[in-house]
Structures are given as structure tokens and as C-alpha cells.
Amino acid sequence: MSARIPRKRIRIDSPPNDGSEQADEELLLKNRSESSAPDTASAQEPGGRKRDNSFWFDDGTVILVARDVEFRVYSGILSVNSPVFKELFAQTNGVHVLHFGGDREMTCPVVSVTDSPEDLRHILRAYMPGGESSFYDAKKPVFDVISACIRLGHKYQLAPLYEQSLHYLKSHYPATLESWDAVAKWCPPGWDDVHAVGVVNLARLIGDADILPTALMACTTLEDRVVHGFTREDGSPEHLTLDDLGRCFKAKTDIRKARLEALFGILDSSSPECRLVSRLGESSCRKTMRDALARLAPHIDALMDDNPFAPYTDYIPKGNLSLCLLCQTEVNNRHANARVNMWKALPEIFGIEVSGWGLGDVDQRPS
Structure with missing residues (x-):
């Protein structure tokens, strides 16, 4: 949009x-x-x-x-x-x-x-006069600044201010997986995670659905704070609508399920062309992947609540499975496909429609 x-x-x-x-x-x-x-x-x-x-x-x-x-x-x-x-x-x-x-x-x-x-x-x-010569003289605008500039910029048709503020918001709540990977945290620098509630409301106000999937996804990490929201600097309350709150509760479970299914699928089997065979006639790479799955138990909390697009290697000791080249390529391809498929499914997971969502994403297989 x-x-x-x-x-x-x-x-x-x-x-x-x-x-x-x-x-x-x-x-x-x-x-x-x-x-x-x-x-x-x-x-x-x-x-x-x-x-x-x-x-x-x-x-x-x-x-x-x-x-x-x-x-x-x-x-x-x-x-x-x-x-x-x-x-x-x-x-x-x-x-x-x-x-x-x-x-x-x-x-x-x-x-x-x-x-x-x-x-x-x-x-x-x-x-x-006496104000900032440019909105972006402040390199890291706080939530209340962005919120005011988008709401009043929209209301009074202050086009440059509105568009600069919206661009800043979209750079931290992007519509492509590639851009999401470049974002360091769930929210912009200096913001509290709970400000994602306000971002959802801003997206609803201006009718920009592109912001909603990642903003709602950020809300699923807030635990009980997603219910209470927060108070803006002018004293007004900021909280999700009941519909969006329900979306977050349902989506949190769905995202966890999709995350675990993807991980098990990534480490499900070795390449059919694997030539590393143990003395028992089993693929050594297959055994390595099965052992990696068994070692995931200590990481279950992170797997449930972490960024669902985090690399699977974050949960592997030393980040290396020690597979043969064929199996490593196979695993990397599965991982890339799983991430793209989950990204494309985000609007459906949250029960919203986002025109063109995922069309700009590509399967980022390693060369």
C-alpha cells in the first residue's frame, strides 16, 4: 500500500x-x-x-x-x-x-x-523557528515523536513529515524477509518492546497493512503486557483492540507450532545422495541430524519465544552440524525455504489480508 x-x-x-x-x-x-x-x-x-x-x-x-x-x-x-x-x-x-x-x-x-x-x-x-531543522536531525526518534508525526501528519496532511515518519516505522517493521533480517531488534532503538502495540494502532489508523504482520508478531512476545498496553506521554492509554488482542493470542501458538515443524523438517533426513555411511549401513549425516534434534531440549524456551526466523544454527553447538557437502546443502535449502514459507504465511496466521505480501521475498539459498 x-x-x-x-x-x-x-x-x-x-x-x-x-x-x-x-x-x-x-x-x-x-x-x-x-x-x-x-x-x-x-x-x-x-x-x-x-x-x-x-x-x-x-x-x-x-x-x-x-x-x-x-x-x-x-x-x-x-x-x-x-x-x-x-x-x-x-x-x-x-x-x-x-x-x-x-x-x-x-x-x-x-x-x-x-x-x-x-x-x-x-x-x-x-x-x-527554533525547532529541529530536519526531522531526522534526531537520528533515533522516540515512539512518541513518530506516533505524533504520523497521527497529526495524517490528520493535517503534513506530507513530508508524515512520509518520513512512516518510512522510519516501515524500516523497523518491514514487509520483506530480507529487510526483517537486517533489523537488529523487535523495535527501533530506544523504544520499549510494548510500543509495538502503538505501531499496530498506527497501522490501523492510516490503513497501511504492510506494517501489521511484523508489528503483530512483535506483540506476541509481550506476555501479559500485550493486554495492558502502555500510556503515551500525554496520559492517553494505548492498547490493542479486542480483535487484535485475540489475533495475537492465537498467532503465538500458531507461530510456535510452525517454528517447531520447520525445524524438525530441516533436520528430518539426509540427502538421498549422501555417501557417508556408518558401519551399520546408516547415513552418518542422518545420525548427526538426529543427535542435533535430541540436543534441542535445553533450548525449548528460546525455540518457543525467539525470533521464528532465526537461523537453525543458533541452536546447534558451535553452529556447525559437520555434515557432508551434499547434506549441508540440502539442510541449508530446506532452512531457506522454511523461512520464506513462514514469512509468506504471516498474514494468514494473523487472520489479515496484506496485498502483495511476500512477493518481494526470494529463496535465499547459499551459493
């Missing part, structure tokens, strides 16, 4: 499953009604809002209000980068009357949004 944002207009009041659609509509109506009654500095009101320390520019041209925090920023910068912000700013909004230098005062439009201050701050950091 394409990583690009759809051309269709994305409503500013439609973040998924958070009950904010009605809230945004009420905020827009409130913004319009306030145009006939200029607001005073909210910090002076009981229980009033507070100014953000990082993004309050004295010559800013719009005040964004997220919950109880005000951000005074430059509407032109946001309008150039976001057609959604441009449309929002074009509407009639309420205003603040700001006092400075004695009796002097000026008015500034006020626009309320339903985003959290923490999320909005990540977006402004990417676009406002």
Missing part, C-alpha cells in the same frame, strides 16, 4: 476512536462565535490557559489552543505545509487581545484543536 497521504481532504475533526469528532465540531462553532466577542488573555482568567514555554513568539500570527496550553506561532508556515491548517485559518476565528508596552494592544486569532499539547509540540518542533 502506498505510503502517500490520500488526496481526499482529511477532516480536521476525525482522529480515530477517541471521541473527538463532536468535540472538534463544537470547537469550530466556538471559534466562529468568539469572533464577535474578542477574548482577553486567558492566563488572567480563573483556571485559565497557560502559554507554552517553547512556542510562544511575540510576533506570532495565530494562537493554537490544545487543551489548556496556548501556542503562539506563525500561521503562514503551517498553511504552506498543510492544506488543512490553511483551510482552518481561513475561517472566522475568535481573537485574543494582547497587551504589551503599556497601553498598547493587538489582536491575534485563536484556533482551538483537540490534539494534546505534547503531540502538537512535536509537530511545531519540526516546522517552527
Whole structure:
């Protein structure tokens, strides 16, 4: 599926499953009604809002209000980068009357949004003066940054930020086995494993199924944490839907079964052309493989919970079976085929559809 944002207009009041659609509509109506009654500095009101320390520019041209925090920023910068912000700013909004230098005062439009201050701050950091000159100046963005940039980038059609963030996510939750082999861990650097729950939800939000198989697979390693999820920096809970939770429970068993079946199949028999025969007339390579299977018992926990695409040699003493060339080639080919077949089966194991999944994978037999 394409990583690009759809051309269709994305409503500013439609973040998924958070009950904010009605809230945004009420905020827009409130913004319009306030145009006939200029607001005073909210910090002076009981229980009033507070100014953000990082993004309050004295010559800013719009005040964004997220919950109880005000951000005074430059509407032109946001309008150039976001057609959604441009449309929002074009509407009639309420205003603040700001006092400075004695009796002097000026008015500034006020626009309320339903985003959290923490999320909005990540977006402004990417676009406002004083923020990072490039999103990827931070080589290892934390989950909350990626999450905010994808969710708000999708919502406000901030295309470059959205696409860079999605590219980073896909590089760690890839759609090809070759790319998965290049990933060092189950999650990006600096992330907690439980953040895979948030990755699944991001994939659901933007409709990008390519991310789901590996993100769901990562969730199967979380034990009880997959049920509880985690709390984002803005205090909102992040947990799987009941459907995805059920997928993880079922898939964990299916992946374990497939993993063990593949391993036993890899070490099932010697090559028909094996010429190493013991004094009893049995293939010496066959006996070596049977002995290797017998020695797997101490590794059963790792076999059940480890990366299902890990090399079989990880569980062989010294990583070497000492087979003849013909049998070693046969075993390597079986292993390569088993990995590719399991990778292709991931969507089916999780009960999801991913168009084109596995078509880019090749049987990586050794030459």
C-alpha cells in the first residue's frame, strides 16, 4: 500500500476512536462565535490557559489552543505545509487581545484543536523557528515523536513529515524477509518492546497493512503486557483492540507450532545422495541430524519465544552440524525455504489480508 497521504481532504475533526469528532465540531462553532466577542488573555482568567514555554513568539500570527496550553506561532508556515491548517485559518476565528508596552494592544486569532499539547509540540518542533531543522536531525526518534508525526501528519496532511515518519516505522517493521533480517531488534532503538502495540494502532489508523504482520508478531512476545498496553506521554492509554488482542493470542501458538515443524523438517533426513555411511549401513549425516534434534531440549524456551526466523544454527553447538557437502546443502535449502514459507504465511496466521505480501521475498539459498 502506498505510503502517500490520500488526496481526499482529511477532516480536521476525525482522529480515530477517541471521541473527538463532536468535540472538534463544537470547537469550530466556538471559534466562529468568539469572533464577535474578542477574548482577553486567558492566563488572567480563573483556571485559565497557560502559554507554552517553547512556542510562544511575540510576533506570532495565530494562537493554537490544545487543551489548556496556548501556542503562539506563525500561521503562514503551517498553511504552506498543510492544506488543512490553511483551510482552518481561513475561517472566522475568535481573537485574543494582547497587551504589551503599556497601553498598547493587538489582536491575534485563536484556533482551538483537540490534539494534546505534547503531540502538537512535536509537530511545531519540526516546522517552527527554533525547532529541529530536519526531522531526522534526531537520528533515533522516540515512539512518541513518530506516533505524533504520523497521527497529526495524517490528520493535517503534513506530507513530508508524515512520509518520513512512516518510512522510519516501515524500516523497523518491514514487509520483506530480507529487510526483517537486517533489523537488529523487535523495535527501533530506544523504544520499549510494548510500543509495538502503538505501531499496530498506527497501522490501523492510516490503513497501511504492510506494517501489521511484523508489528503483530512483535506483540506476541509481550506476555501479559500485550493486554495492558502502555500510556503515551500525554496520559492517553494505548492498547490493542479486542480483535487484535485475540489475533495475537492465537498467532503465538500458531507461530510456535510452525517454528517447531520447520525445524524438525530441516533436520528430518539426509540427502538421498549422501555417501557417508556408518558401519551399520546408516547415513552418518542422518545420525548427526538426529543427535542435533535430541540436543534441542535445553533450548525449548528460546525455540518457543525467539525470533521464528532465526537461523537453525543458533541452536546447534558451535553452529556447525559437520555434515557432508551434499547434506549441508540440502539442510541449508530446506532452512531457506522454511523461512520464506513462514514469512509468506504471516498474514494468514494473523487472520489479515496484506496485498502483495511476500512477493518481494526470494529463496535465499547459499551459493
